[in-house]
Amino acid sequence: MIKIEGLHKSFGELEVLKGIDYEINEKEIICVIGPSGSGKSTFLRCINMLEEITAGSVFIDGVKVNDPKTNINDIRKDVGMVFQQFNLFPHMKVLDNITVSPRKVKNMDAKEAEILARQLLEKVGLADKANAYPEQLSGGQMQRVAIARALAMKPRVMLFDEPTSALDPEMVKEVLDVMKQLAYEGMTMVVVTHEMGFAREMCDRVLFMDQGLLMEEGTPAQIFNHPNHERTKAFLSKVL
Amino acid sequence: MDFPNIRFDMIWEYKELFLHGLWVTLSLTALGYLGGIILGLILGMGKLSKRKWIFYPCKYYVDFFRGTPLLVQILLIHTALIPTIFGHSLGYFVSGVTALMLNCGAYNAEIIRAGIQSIEKGQMEAARSLGMPHSLAMKTIILPQAFRRMVPPLGNELIALLKDSSLVTVIAANDLLYAGKVVSGAYFRFWEPYITVAILYLLLTFICTKIIAYVENRFSNSYVPSSRRKIFSFGRSA
Ligand SMILES: Nc1ncnc2c1ncn2[C@@H]1O[C@H](COP(=O)(O)OP(=O)(O)OP(=O)(O)O)[C@@H](O)[C@H]1O
Numbered sequence: 027m028i029k030i031e032g033l034h035k036s037f038g039e040l041e042v043l044k045g046i047d048y049e050i051n052e053k054e055i056i057c058v059i060g061p062s063g064s065g066k067s068t069f070l071r072c073i074n075m076l077e078e079i080t081a082g083s084v085f086i087d088g089v090k091v092n093d094p095k096t097n098i099n100d101i102r103k104d105v106g107m108v109f110q111q112f113n114l115f116p117h118m119k120v121l122d123n124i125t126v127s128p129r130k131v132k133n134m135d136a137k138e139a140e141i142l143a144r145q146l147l148e149k150v151g152l153a154d155k156a157n158a159y160p161e162q163l164s165g166g167q168m169q170r171v172a173i174a175r176a177l178a179m180k181p182r183v184m185l186f187d188e189p190t191s192a193l194d195p196e197m198v199k200e201v202l203d204v205m206k207q208l209a210y211e212g213m214t215m216v217v218v219t220h221e222m223g224f225a226r227e228m229c230d231r232v233l234f235m236d237q238g239l240l241m242e243e244g245t246p247a248q249i250f251n252h253p254n255h256e257r258t259k260a261f262l263s264k265v266l
Numbered sequence: 267m268d269f270p271n272i273r274f275d276m277i278w279e280y281k282e283l284f285l286h287g288l289w290v291t292l293s294l295t296a297l298g299y300l301g302g303i304i305l306g307l308i309l310g311m312g313k314l315s316k317r318k319w320i321f322y323p324c325k326y327y328v329d330f331f332r333g334t335p336l337l338v339q340i341l342l343i344h345t346a347l348i349p350t351i352f353g354h355s356l357g358y359f360v361s362g363v364t365a366l367m368l369n370c371g372a373y374n375a376e377i378i379r380a381g382i383q384s385i386e387k388g389q390m391e392a393a394r395s396l397g398m399p400h401s402l403a404m405k406t407i408i409l410p411q412a413f414r415r416m417v418p419p420l421g422n423e424l425i426a427l428l429k430d431s432s433l434v435t436v437i438a439a440n441d442l443l444y445a446g447k448v449v450s451g452a453y454f455r456f457w458e459p460y461i462t463v464a465i466l467y468l469l470l471t472f473i474c475t476k477i478i479a480y481v482e483n484r485f486s487n488s489y490v491p492s493s494r495r496k497i498f499s500f501g502r503s504a
């Protein structure tokens with residue numbers, strides 16, 4: 027479903043991604059792990075073109091994302107993204123945060139969008155917060171709203187960039203639980219995470235990135251129990 | 267020092283002239299400011315553009331109008347630019363509004379650019395990741411947030427423009443200051459007319475300050491409407 031070929035990304039002189047090839051199938055849950063600065067976020071952000079791709083290509087359902095002829099906004103409707111810092115729209119109520127995109131991008135009528143938003147809030151356990159403003163929510167609640175907001179576009183893939191890293195420990199679980207539920211429902215997910223428990227339990231494949239390269243890839247059992255590379259071993263010994 | 271005996275009765279005689287001047291000053295300021303906001307929005311966005319052929323014209327425009335005296339700009343527009351384009355003068359009012367607008371636009375451009383840039387990058391990224399085109403994200407997500415941060419400096423700009431509008435007297439615009447000049451010329455007295463002019467300007471800036479304070483207050487730090495905030499501070503949920 028997502029095909030990544032020879033993906034290179036440089037920021038000026040700095041080469042951050044040095045040629046990554048990978049293919050993600052429908053309904054797979056992919057976890058990306060690796061040391062800080064290894065390019066995990068950049069990798070994720072290249073998939074929906076939040077970063078311009080320097081060389082190589084990304085295909086989603088056979089459509090080349092970084093083709094000048096491709097309308098990137100159409101691609102992004104199918105690719106939800108959840109950020110470490112939530113990035114809720116502070117000037118809008120929770121409900122409007124969720125409905126704004128379906129209404130303005132998909133021209134959904136307001137009634138329909140509201141029904142959809144309330145369903146999604148129910149799903150993430152925040153039905154009572156529809157009329158609150160983001161600043162009135164806890165971190166965990168904000169992140170769950172951010173997930174609902176992304177889901178409102180009915181994406182086929184969800185990208186998560188360290189969704190729990192900015193949260194207090196007691197709020198991590200409530201967000202991970204929502205993500206698990208999504209996974210059970212068959213959503214295709216790419217998750218950059220430091221939550222090794224989540225990676226081990228939920229993922230189909232684990233990618234270990236280091237210095238802009240995909241060093242190693244396999245099932246959680248392979249990666250966590252029998253890593254091949256020295257670097258993978260060194261990284262895991264630090265985080266486990 | 268001989269202290270003059272003040273005669274405000276002569277001001278009263280000319281009250282219609284002062285009222286008209288007040289009206290002219292207000293209309294020059296209002297129209298100049300309105301145009302300045304729209305122009306500032308365009309120029310401010312232009313200065314954020316990655317495209318060089320958009321960025322540089324906007325930058326040079328702003329540099330020119332911020333780097334030269336308004337008085338010079340007024341004369342240039344009234345005596346050179348407009349007669350050259352139209353073949354004759356269009357009157358002081360058109361020249362005045364044009365000059366004030368073009369000048370105010372340059373200052374507002376910087377305020378608007380800074381306001382937009384002050385919004386966290388993540389806001390635009392979140393909006394774009396939801397499939398919003400850049401212009402839509404700008405309109406619905408970035409500008410409403412940036413606008414709050416622009417209110418105080420844009421307010422200062424309004425007051426500055428109100429006072430600077432007095433410079434249009436050099437092209438014989440019959441604004442507030444002009445009324446003072448006429449009266450002082452008629453009576454050869456200077457205290458009464460110019461004190462009156464000063465007080466009327468003070469009154470106008472005072473009213474503007476109040477309006478700006480009201481707007482600032484409405485757009486205070488929190489996005490939560492204040493009645494709701496009160497409920498929250500008692501620990502109940504909305
Ligand atoms: N916009 C940018 N401009 C310049 N350099 C950047 C930019 N974004 C990222 N980098 C650099 O690219 C490298 C990889 O960054 P990236 O954020 O992808 O790492 P990461 O694996 O996500 O790290 P972390 O675990 O800390 O989030 C880093 O060296 C970073 O400094």
Ligand SMILES: [Mg+2]
Nearest residue numbers: 066067068188
């Ligand atoms: Mg990162």
